[in-house]
Amino acid sequence: MNVYDAILKRRSIRKFKSDLISDEIIKKLLIAAMAAPSARNMQPWEFYVISNKEVMSKIRNVARSIDFESPLMIIVCGNTDRSITKNDNDFWIQDCSAAIENILLTATSENLGTVWCGIYPVMDRVNKVTEIINLPKSIIPLGVIHIGYKDEEKEERTQYNDEYVHYIN
Numbered sequence: 302m303n304v305y306d307a308i309l310k311r312r313s314i315r316k317f318k319s320d321l322i323s324d325e326i327i328k329k330l331l332i333a334a335m336a337a338p339s340a341r342n343m344q345p346w347e348f349y350v351i352s353n354k355e356v357m358s359k360i361r362n363v364a365r366s367i368d369f370e371s372p373l374m375i376i377v378c379g380n381t382d383r384s385i386t387k388n389d390n391d392f393w394i395q396d397c398s399a400a401i402e403n404i405l406l407t408a409t410s411e412n413l414g415t416v417w418c419g420i421y422p423v424m425d426r427v428n429k430v431t432e433i434i435n436l437p438k439s440i441i442p443l444g445v446i447h448i449g450y451k452d453e454e455k456e457e458r459t460q461y462n463d464e465y466v467h468y469i470n
């Protein structure tokens with residue numbers, strides 16, 4: 302699948318089969334994540350790959366809108382010790398978002414379903430996830446990606462809208 306096809310095909314999937322994902326595919330997702338661009342190439346990301354049922358259940362309970370039964374979760378976090386963002390900005394959010402999108406697109410190309418659920422900047426979610434997976438202070442959970450084989454189908458689509466485009470010639 303080429304990248305453009307994967308971009309259009311990717312949809313948020315919230316119903317998953319229980320089939321497990323191979324270690325090989327998980328590694329492929331992580332390699333894709335870490336190939337993302339980052340400000341000054343600081344790569345300020347940490348990936349928590351979770352398949353432990355008890356931990357996943359606790360994460361799902363953090364908020365109703367992230368309560369989806371997938372066999373795998375990846376929580377993508379920003380490491381503020383390894384970021385140019387330490388003093389006066391928050392580029393780690395953009396860096397980690399690029400990594401998340403790479404995971405979503407690679408998963409799509411492997412016929413997996415995903416949904417990206419936001420954690421930061423909802424501080425209640427940040428605090429609960431931090432406690433559940435015991436994150437150090439400098440690590441901030443940005444989002445959780447639920448990943449699994451799809452148990453629902455969604456049409457590929459474009460949301461192209463001329464009104465959002467502004468040409469300056």
Ligand SMILES: Cc1cc2nc3c(=O)[nH]c(=O)nc-3n(C[C@H](O)[C@H](O)[C@H](O)COP(=O)(O)O)c2cc1C
Binds near residue numbers: 313366367417
């Ligand atoms: C930063 C961010 C946070 C999101 N948080 C949630 C969430 O908490 N729960 C959820 O079900 N979907 C969440 N989504 C998925 C969006 O609802 C979804 O991408 C949007 O409705 C468009 O649908 P599509 O992904 O199928 O194109 C989030 C997406 C992003 C980018």
